Amino acid sequence: MTDARALQARLDQQRNAFATEPFPSAATRRDRLARLANMTRHHRDEIAQAIHQDFGHRAEAETRLAEVFPLLQAVRHARRHLKRWMRPRRASVPWRLQPARARIHRQPLGVVGIIAPANYPWSLALLPAVDALAAGNRVMIKPSEQTPTTSALLAQLAERYFAPEELCVMTGDADTARAFAALPFDHLLFTGSARIGRDVARAAAANLTPVTLELGGKTPAIVADDADLAHAARRIAFGKWLNAGQTCIAPDHVLIDAARLPAFIEAIRGAVKAFYPQGTASDDYSAVLGEGARRRLEGVLDEARDHGCRVIELGERQPLDQGKKLPPILVVDPTANLSIMQEEVFGPWLPVIGVGDFEAALARVANGPSPLALYAFTDDPKRRQRLLEKSRSGGVVFNDTLWHYTVPALPFGGIGESGLGAYQGEAGFLRFSHQRSVFLQARHNAVGLLDPPYRKWLLRLLGL
Incomplete structure (x- = not known):
């Protein structure tokens, strides 16, 4: 030390x-x-x-x-x-x-x-x-x-x-x-x-x-009704499960029209299967760092289950004492009072929440704490502009996740x-x-006219 x-x-x-x-x-x-x-x-x-x-x-x-x-x-x-x-x-x-x-x-x-x-x-x-x-x-x-x-x-x-x-x-x-x-x-x-x-x-x-x-904080991903679900699911899956979710700008939760929620879940399932065909055994899927972090994540998940949330596991689980990898898991429609919605997830759990429409999702983001990043999947220019005007976040990415961090000309914070x-x-x-x-004063200048005793006519001339 x-x-x-x-x-x-x-x-x-x-x-x-x-x-x-x-x-x-x-x-x-x-x-x-x-x-x-x-x-x-x-x-x-x-x-x-x-x-x-x-x-x-x-x-x-x-x-x-x-x-x-x-x-x-x-x-x-x-x-x-x-x-x-x-x-x-x-x-x-x-x-x-x-x-x-x-x-x-x-x-x-x-x-x-x-x-x-x-x-x-x-x-x-x-x-x-x-x-x-x-x-x-x-x-x-x-x-x-x-x-x-x-x-x-x-x-x-x-x-x-x-x-x-x-x-x-x-x-x-x-x-x-x-x-x-x-x-x-x-x-x-x-x-x-x-x-x-x-x-x-x-x-x-x-x-x-x-x-x-x-x-960091709770970075939301909004999926609008005009978004391509397969594309949105793939980009959110990449951003979420890179480094097993241990990224300060990883998508923390997804807000999507309630009517499209079942289709989005299936699209996410397909994206995870394509990325990690061997599940948590894949060499491309990383472990969660530290026993304390793993136990915290398990506690958050247990609380969600106890409150009736639907939990969808997208990979085989390993007993906590036998492995350091935790599988990708979706937590469907958790309520705002649960720990998974109160604190940054910072792991492979992904809450997916059905909302009324894009405006409802935007209002939810605008009324919450300002996140480090905000992701939105929409091709509508008016919606994009509205999001930029009505929300606050460290950064914004449209139709992707994470990659703004790798642009050196963009401020990160x-x-x-x-x-x-x-x-x-x-x-x-x-x-x-x-x-x-x-400040470099010229050799010949007129500021001496402003020395005392002050000239009222000069002050009036200068609009003072």
Whole structure:
């Protein structure tokens, strides 16, 4: 375990290094980003093996798709656009102050702390680091204690590819995470549950440390009456059961016209069969991480059964003490008071709820907490526009799920209960930069006329 003194010592080391190079050149930043990509590209097999060991089983293709691919793409995007992002921006000056000039300098913050979750232990630790390094900062990462093998590999490789004053990984348990959150970073990014996010925000507030919180929530998928059910079912199934539902932007529940609910259930059944022909025994179907998470999910499901919900299992079950894989399961029409509708599912259970129509589904989403993502299956432009105007969410995807996360030019972040702030691409560069105002007064100017004693005629002329 890394103790508080060691954490503070490493922060001091990075802060001192930043003081000697407070505005790294584009070449330096590109080099750091290239090393981050090489660290991932050259060791992708070791990364997949470590994550597989921590999960009990993680489909290798899912690790490549969700851990390796987004990182390499983010680095490529940042390196390509870095000079433009770094360039000072001109700002318009009111005519009363001309011929003065103004511009905005994008200045590195200093040292950025990242607290990463367990569900995607590689990409969610390093994607924020891409933005922080592009912005010219030093980076400290606290990976999850729930994935010890992956965290150890990340620390080992970071030490090989980076000087500790550039980027470092501090492993440890929950006490280490609490001490990490209490450090006086220049910015702190946390990805995880809302409950722990509140604790992180309180710890950061003691130092007036700005925070970015990526918290997830209950992401809905609306299937309108004009949607192709087979297509909607296939895309929802992909988004839901990737990583066995342990994705912060996975479809949490489906809202569909009640009349189409039986047909949708059959379409989902067919999609799951096509994706995982051997059920939970398929190598492409991942395990649920941690006994505590599996027991929580079983408890949520038992409650739904006890309250009369129809439960449809789409794969063979394994006894909890004999395997770590939980099958895809549909929970039909759960009531709002049940745990499965009160808290983020974060697993392979999918509530499917029949509603009156698209407007009823939209009203339900608009009146609930703002989710991290919102999925809608409709080809009607008017419905799409209405959804954009009447709802709030971190992101919106039409006729698909998840893939907006892999577009580096799109900001990624929540709103309200689902998070605070966004990163990725230029939005991430700005998140980890200070927008410094610069005002350059011309040698010959007229502002001296505004010095005391004040001239009333001049104030009237200026409309003051």
